[in-house]
Amino acid sequence: MSRSAHPAGPRHADVLPEGHYTAPAADLNVLDPKVWAQTVTRTASGSVSVGGIDVASLAEEFGTPAYFVDETDFRARARAWRTAFGHDADVFYAGKAFLSRAVVRWLHEEGLNLDVCSGGELTTALSAGMPADRIAFHGNNKSVAEITKAIEVGVGRIVLDSFQEIVRVAHIAQSLGKRQRVQIRVTVGVEAHTHEFIATAHEDQKFGIALADGQAAEAVRRALTLDGLELIGIHSHIGSQIFDMAGFEVAARRVVSLLAQVRDEHGVELPEIDLGGGLGIAYTSDDDPREPHEIAKALGEIVTRECEAAKLRTPRISVEPGRAIVGPTAFTLYEVGTVKPLEGLRTYVSVDGGMSDNIRTALYDAEYSVALVSRTSDAEPMLVRVVGKHCESGDIVVKDAFLPSDLAPGDLIAVPATGAYCRSMASNYNHALRPPVVAVRDGEARVIVRRETEEDLLRLDVG
Numbered sequence: 001m002s003r004s005a006h007p008a009g010p011r012h013a014d015v016l017p018e019g020h021y022t023a024p025a026a027d028l029n030v031l032d033p034k035v036w037a038q039t040v041t042r043t044a045s046g047s048v049s050v051g052g053i054d055v056a057s058l059a060e061e062f063g064t065p066a067y068f069v070d071e072t073d074f075r076a077r078a079r080a081w082r083t084a085f086g087h088d089a090d091v092f093y094a095g096k097a098f099l100s101r102a103v104v105r106w107l108h109e110e111g112l113n114l115d116v117c118s119g120g121e122l123t124t125a126l127s128a129g130m131p132a133d134r135i136a137f138h139g140n141n142k143s144v145a146e147i148t149k150a151i152e153v154g155v156g157r158i159v160l161d162s163f164q165e166i167v168r169v170a171h172i173a174q175s176l177g178k179r180q181r182v183q184i185r186v187t188v189g190v191e192a193h194t195h196e197f198i199a200t201a202h203e204d205q206k207f208g209i210a211l212a213d214g215q216a217a218e219a220v221r222r223a224l225t226l227d228g229l230e231l232i233g234i235h236s237h238i239g240s241q242i243f244d245m246a247g248f249e250v251a252a253r254r255v256v257s258l259l260a261q262v263r264d265e266h267g268v269e270l271p272e273i274d275l276g277g278g279l280g281i282a283y284t285s286d287d288d289p290r291e292p293h294e295i296a297k298a299l300g301e302i303v304t305r306e307c308e309a310a311k312l313r314t315p316r317i318s319v320e321p322g323r324a325i326v327g328p329t330a331f332t333l334y335e336v337g338t339v340k341p342l343e344g345l346r347t348y349v350s351v352d353g354g355m356s357d358n359i360r361t362a363l364y365d366a367e368y369s370v371a372l373v374s375r376t377s378d379a380e381p382m383l384v385r386v387v388g389k390h391c392e393s394g395d396i397v398v399k400d401a402f403l404p405s406d407l408a409p410g411d412l413i414a415v416p417a418t419g420a421y422c423r424s425m426a427s428n429y430n431h432a433l434r435p436p437v438v439a440v441r442d443g444e445a446r447v448i449v450r451r452e453t454e455e456d457l458l459r460l461d462v463g
């Protein structure tokens with residue numbers, strides 16, 4: 001297996017064997033549409049453009065490193081999810097993948113809802129005009145201040161993550177004279193990784209309330225008795241970068257059996273289930289992600305079938321894709337600074353960013369692709385490792401890839417599929433300045449998150 005993936009919890013050892021790399025593509029100048037945003041293309045002059053604008057002029061105007069988001073592609077993917085799930089289901093974009101006010105507006109315009117997991121994400125969503133009732137509030141340790149604000153502004157649902165939180169949210173809602181719509185996040189004993197899943201009785205991680213040992217059923221019982229809460233459903237999220245629908249199938253079956261148990265014990269049919277996010281994208285040409293309509297069809301069929309078997313009304317389904325919407329829509333543009341061949345090993349290509357703008361390779365052994373984008377080249381492929389400028393050897397952006405052997409300082413290279421969990425997990429390590437996010441559409445480019453400046457760093461450092 002050539003990919004690594006992990007759930008929203010501990011790091012998993014699903015990594016490549018040492019020294020692994022795939023063979024070079026037949027022609028390094030060809031951009032695989034699987035991994036590049038929709039409007040990215042190589043122009044007649046040999047350089048690459050996005051949204052009709054050449055990367056060289058983007059680099060000149062906005063500098064490097066920088067993230068460029070293909071707005072057309074983002075909107076198309078958001079719309080595809082919305083259309084695939086139709087009117088009987090809701091799509092909540094997971095803001096943790098990447099959130100900015102422009103993105104919130106695009107989502108709003110395309111009819112999507114929003115999943116936030118912190119006060120900061122909530123504020124961003126509200127300040128860009130997302131109606132509060134279309135926001136779901138997540139988190140395993142929401143603060144009293146966050147819960148209070150979420151209830152005051154009227155978020156559509158709070159996803160309860162522990163027994164203590166059930167009481168906490170109920171108490172705060174009641175003291176505000178409100179009844180808050182909530183879901184309970186359950187852990188279904190399914191851990192999904194890219195092409196496989198493991199179904200176990202227990203999960204050793206921090207999120208949710210276990211279905212095992214009747215704990216989730218007890219959580220439902222408690223939530224139903226509290227005046228401050230209106231329990232609307234059950235939530236499950238099984239992992240990230242998943243291609244295999246079998247994990248969702250087991251999760252859906254287990255959630256539906258809880259709904260049946262709730263009906264039998266309390267005479268209540270909960271109207272909603274949320275199956276979370278986690279759908280995989282192509283980081284390299286080896287990855288084959290599912291299309292939204294296939295996912296919608298598969299999930300709909302599983303839930304309908306299980307509900308029919310349990311003689312339950314089919315609940316309204318919601319999903320929370322983050323990576324699958326924004327991931328493929330952006331690339332990071334870097335300038336090559338040094339090229340260092342290590343005889344018999346590989347060539348290290350150092351760029352002007354690194355683990356501060358993409359921590360995923362260091363953190364998860366994530367795989368990425370890379371291409372020379374400022375020109376074409378017919379030189380032989382060379383095995384490279386694209387590294388950053390940070391003071392540690394784990395500062396790797398692309399572990400194994402091929403670039404033309406005439407690569408030189410000043411060339412622009414781009415890493416595709418960096419829309420999700422790159423800017424949102426960026427850091428100021430070594431006092432790096434976090435790169436801007438530039439949206440490109442129909443020949444126009446505009447900064448949606450500006451580049452940090454040294455003044456920004458000094459502003460936080462009060463001396």
Ligand code: LLP
Pocket residue numbers: 007008094096097115138237239240241276277278279320321322323324360364420421
């Ligand atoms: N819903 C819930 C409750 C989640 O915890 C997550 C992700 C999502 C939805 C969205 O998952 P997505 O569709 O984006 O896979 N930093 C990691 C990913 C952590 C995901 C955390 N939760 C990475 O860079 O791969």
